[in-house]
Amino acid sequence: MKRRKALKWTLIGVGGGVGAVVLGGAGTLGYIWTEAKLDTAGKVDFANPLAVPPLAESTQDPSGARIFKLEIQSGTVAFKDGRETETWGINGPFLGPTIRAKRGEEVAFAVHNGLAEGTSLHWHGMHLPSVMDGGPHQEVEPDGVWAPQWTMNQPAATLWYHPHPHGRTGNHVYRGLAGMFIVDDDESEGLGLPSEYGVDDLPVIVQDRKFNDDNQFQKDGSFMSMQGFLGDAIMVNGTLAPYFDVTTRLVRLRLLNGSVSRLYNFGFSDGRPFSLIATDGGLLPKAWETDGLQLSPGERAEIVVAFEPGEQVVLRSNPAEEGYTGPLGRFNGGDDRLDICEFRAAENLADTTAIPETMGTAPDLAEAEIAAERSFSLSGFNQINGESMDPRRIDFAVREGTVEVWEVDNADGFMHNFHVHDVQYQVLTVDGRVPPERLRGWKDTVQLVPQRKYRLAMRFADYTDPNLPYMYHCHILAHEDSGMMGQFVVLGEGEEIGQVPATGSVHSHG
Known part of the structure; x- marks a missing residue:
């Protein structure tokens, strides 16, 4: 699934057009055009059970605040046979635990930076004071500790956390610093949606990577890409070629595009419909049925998909439906077709959940002053x-x-x-x-x-x-x-x- 390196070229212009000075003439240009499309559909062996990030542990202080300890650290992971890959992670060698808290709770964090360089943790999508936000002004120095604390003050939603050091965010996310942050509330808990974490309620952190011949992450930008890095290997929750054993008729997937540059257009290999139930900020008023959902880096969506006993189906990213002009889409991954995760349904499926007629609150700012x-x-x-x-x-x-x-x-x-x-x-x-x-x-x-x-x-x-x-x-x-x-x-x-x-x-x- 590796792309071959083509000949060097010079990009002319930025706006809606692209020009290339290519050695070798039209034949080489045709070769580059053909090689620019990545298609792994039907070519992934799905040999590895999907890892489900553990829920972050917490303790309670005398004031009632829940305290989470997060250790930013380096490590190694055996993604492939041979040498282990050097990685970064949070409370582990790669990625971080899923943090889960409820609206109205007071949460506190002890974030220790065990790396040899400064980094930070930003709570992406969170409504909170700027001093707790974890942006570039809150970089934690090596062996430093950052202790943000705030009251959860927003509806149930799928958020995430990742570094935000000025000029180095992409590198830090790529090396493995990211995790999901789930917000719960009383209303969402009473809806009867799939909600058993790791069973019918799954975090799905989708990221791309590229490995060199020594099993290390390659960090160079993709040839001719204007978005930066595009990898040729897709992982979910840090798992390459993952499969998940389905035991319930309905499964809720909390999709996170955790890639540094790549766009995903999610759908299933058989074109089955699924229900979009939530976007970045929380549950929709009512579900929307579709067979495709495009997410750019940082976006989240919650979908519910139905399975039949004994079937197998693949979550796939199809070519982009929109987002590019001219030939730029192909050189930025817009024509790629990527197999992401295989779902294998058991012969007997529990059927105890449903999608309610009404769920969240519609945005209400259209008539605001x-x-x-x-x-x-x-x-x-x-x-x-x-x-x-x-x-x-x-x-x-x-x-x-x-x-x-x-x-x-x-x-x-x-x-x-x-x-x-x-x-x-x-x-x-x-x-x-x-x-x-x-x-x-x-x-x-x-x-x-x-x-x-x-x-x-x-x-x-x-x-x-x-x-x-x-x-x-x-x-x-x-x-x-x-x-x-x-x-x-x-x-x-x-x-x-x-x-x-x-x-x-x-x-x-x-």
Whole structure:
């Protein structure tokens, strides 16, 4: 399944077109075009049982807060026969445990950095004070300890956590630092949805990797890719060629695109329909039936799929339905077809769960009073509105308690997406039209199809800090690390923008 390296070339231009100076003429160009498509459908042996990340253990302090200890560490993993792969992980050699907490709970963390370089942990999708956010201003030095604490203050949702050091996020995620964070609440627990963790309620962290001849992760960018790295091996929860033994008729899959650059268009090998029940920010008001779901890096979705006794079916990523112009899709993985995980149903399946008629709460910001409108245009590898990230610059301030509408567009012919810290937003329109079904729930990350305008409504509530900013950025991590990111603060009444602290200075060390 390895791609062969083609001849060197020079890329000309960035926008909607691409030119190449290729040695060898049209024949070589045709070879490069053919080799740019990766197709593993029917070629994966599915020899390994799917690993299910353990639930993170916690203790309770005298105040009632739940305390989680997270150790960021290096290690090795035997992904393949031969030499073990050098990796990073959290409470283990690769990836991290699933953190699970309930709305209204007080949670506290003791995050120890056991690596030889600084890193951080950002709680992606979480509504929390900026000082607890784990962004680039909260880098934990080697042997340092960071101790964030906050009250869970949002509906049930599938979130995740990953590093966010300035300029190095992609490398740290690629080496293995990531995990799922599940938020529960009373309403979701009473719905009768599949909910037994690891049985009919599965974390599905999908990532791509590339191995060299010595079984080590290759980190070089893919040939001709404008998104950065694209791997030729797919893993789920750190498992290559995984299979899962199904014991229930309905299974809830918590899909997370945890890759640094790759887009996935999820579906099943037999084209069966499934039900989308939740997006980034939580449960939809009602399920939406589909047979395909496209997720860009950082996006999550919860789906429920039905199985019949004794059958086998493969979760697959099909070629992208949208997101690229011209030939750029093929060179950025848009034409790839990838087998991800095989599901093997038992001869007898338990049938005790169902998808209810009504579930979550619909986004409600379409009629809200708008305090301000802003525009953001993403272009190249490192610019939003013509500027690159400066950790010492606060780009703007918003007022606590207000609703703003941000119009965001991708000015290029290749993929970007847009993530905002602290808030879940409503996609009001896409190019003036009602958004597609998959974008009608609460979102914190959205793929930006080239040349379309996305109007996003978001409410800034509860937390203020004039000095410590939240981030907004492209979640294609090569783009984020190159500077496609900005920062804003949330101000209370009478507050003005303060002075952002130096990166890495706003936490304690052990």
